[in-house]
Amino acid sequence: MEWVVLIAVLVMLALSLLRIHVIFAIIIAAIVAGLMAGMNVQDTVSLLIEGMGGQASTALSYILLGIFAAMISYTGITGILVQSLIRILTGKKTMLVLVIGGIACLSQNIVPVHIAFIPILIPPLLKVFDEMKLDRRAVATALTFGLKTPYVMIPVGYGLIFHETIQKGMENSGVAIEISDSAFSMLIPGAGMILGFLIATFISYRKDRVAIQRLDVNALVETNQEKITFQFKHGLTIVAILVALIIQIITSSLVLGALSGIIIMVLFLAVPFKKGDDFVQKGVAMMGTIAFVMLVASGFAHILKETGAVDALVDHSQAILGDNKVVIAFILLLVGLIVTLGIGSSFGTIPILAALYVPICLAAGFSPMATAALIGTAAALGDAGSPASDSTLGPTSGLNADGKHHHIWDTCVPTFLHFNIPLLIFGWIASIIL
Structure with a gap:
């Protein structure tokens, strides 16, 4: 029975690497797990759907944040930021990279637009990058740093979703934890990402580099945008963002926070009602x-748990590894690296990882x-180095607008080296000392 988990995860990983959409990969892997456990297809699918309800609130939060992000982008407030960056930071390479990283950080917590800001912010800056001979790999690491580190360390915005998902995943397997404790436990791994970003900025990609034309593009990148002046709707947008943040913190509900921001922007006509x-x-x-990835992943985890496959895996693991926490922690992190690389979503893998990790960690005394x-x-x-992750696809979409940026070698490899290696080391340390 312990092989059910391993084979199901390997099926999911193999299908993901073959570029089959992750939703279908997880569903097929879930059916494989059910069939191996002696269930029929109908019962397996019913169990999958039953387990999806565990992440319904998280899924709704994502959808509402997406709508809120679309409204914020519509107001054009990001264009004012672009103009300011070009005016103030032209010629200051290192400072520009640090500021871009800081702006990306805001997209996860304070202004929850996720990757929506990248196509607006980055393409107008490409000409500036070329004039300064700025290594675009530094910008890619800055963007990925900002897209990941804040939600890993801070339980606000997408960080609230991240740590709520960890909390629910652990509770479903019988271990209670507060969101504040979950966030505290990730400070050490997050520090590893900060170190990686500083190394990339000040050491790895500090030298001049001329971007090479890799792809022909049909349209030129617009660099001379019409000047945008601050308007009343921009002020209303800032008010909506602040209200959404305050309500989220007070209620600990991302749904209520995002919904309040949307309502304010519509009621006060910051965005036209007819474009709803x-x-x-x-x-x-x-x-x-x-x-939907998170919903289906939750159903997959539910199947693994209900079939008893996880318990069998725990017993088998104990027989092989005993209670050696150092070795167990390292192996679990390597498993997480492989699974997340295949799926490309740190959020989507948490329900699966929690179902696997919690019983093993309990047995080992973590x-x-x-x-x-x-x-x-x-x-x-x-997630940082996965070709299928938003944390890499988002930066590439902006940096390759003029055909001069390679997704694998200029985004995935740099982010993998500078973030996943420190994460592995610092996460391993955290699991041993906490």
């Missing part, structure tokens, strides 16, 4: 896939915080 359908469609297009550190680190591992 467009905002919904753009929001769902931006965040819908991640939301504390709840150490267990949370392992789950959070393993989920984040691979």
Whole structure:
């Protein structure tokens, strides 16, 4: 029975690497797990659907944040930021990279637009990058750093989703933990990402580099945009963002926070009411896939748990590894790296990882915080270097607007080296000392 988990995860990973969409990969792997456990297809699918309800709130949060992000982008407030960057930071390479990383950080917590800001912010800056001979790999690491580190370390915005998902995943397997404790457990792994970003900025990619034309593009990147002046709607947008943030912190509900921001922007006409359908469609297009991945992943984890396959795996693991925490932690992190690389979503892998890790960690005597550190680190591992991750696809979409940036060699490899290696080391340390 212990082979059910391993084979199901390998099937999911293999299908993902073959570029079969992750949703289908997880569903097929779930059916394989059910059949191997002696269930028929109908019962397996019913169990999958039953388990999907565990992440319904998270999925709704993603959809509402996507709609809110579409509204924020519509107001054009990001264009004002672009103009300021070009005016102030032209010629200051290192400072420009650090500022881009800081702006990306805001997209996960304070202004929860996720990757929606990249196509607006980065293409107008490409000409500036070339004039300064700025290594675009530095910008890629800055963007990925900002897209990941804040939610790993801070339980606000997408960070609240991340740590709520860890909390629910652990509770479903019988271990209670507060969101604040989960966030605290990820401070050490997050520090590893900060170190990686500083190394990339000040050492690895500090030298001049001329971007090479890799692809022909049909349209030129617009660099001379019409000047945007600060308007009343931009002020309303800032108010909506602040209200959404405050309500989220007070209520600990991302759904209520995002919904309040949307309502304010519509009621005060920061965005036109008649375009409501467009905002919904753009929001769902931006965040819908991640939301459904999390739903299906939750169902997959439910199947593994209900079939008893995880318990069998725990018994088998104990027989082989005993209670050697150092070795167990390292192996679990490597498993997380492989799984997340295949799926490409740290959020989507948490329900699966929690179902696998919690019983093993309980048997080995890990504390709840150490267990949370392992789950959070393993989920984040691979996301940065995965070709299918938003954390790499987003930066590439902006940096390759003029055909001069390679997705694998200029985004995935640099982010893998500078973030996943420190995450693995620092996450391993956290699991041992917490």
